[in-house]
Amino acid sequence: MEETISPTSSVLQAEAMVIFLAVQQMVKLSYKSIVFLGDCTQLLKSLKKLIRKTVKVCFQ
Numbered sequence: 001m002e003e004t005i006s007p008t009s010s011v012l013q014a015e016a017m018v019i020f021l022a023v024q025q026m027v028k029l030s031y032k033s034i035v036f037l038g039d040c041t042q043l044l045k046s047l048k049k050l051i052r053k054t055v056k057v058c059f060q
Contacts, residue, residue: 016043020050 008014019036026034038044 012040012043015040016047019043019047 006017008017015038019038022036023034036044036047
């Protein structure tokens with residue numbers, strides 16, 4: 001199933017949606033841990049709080 005991202009008002013919002021959709025797919029595929037690399041500290045800290053409940057995620 002292909003997901004599409006609705007238009008966003010910022011790059012930060014678009015990046016957050018992409019990571020969120022990626023985590024959803026990894027959960028569907030039964031991944032137990034995921035590593036994301038990124039350079040936006042604000043985004044990674046926010047997502048870490050939201051996603052930690054679903055699957056073990058490491059943001060670097």
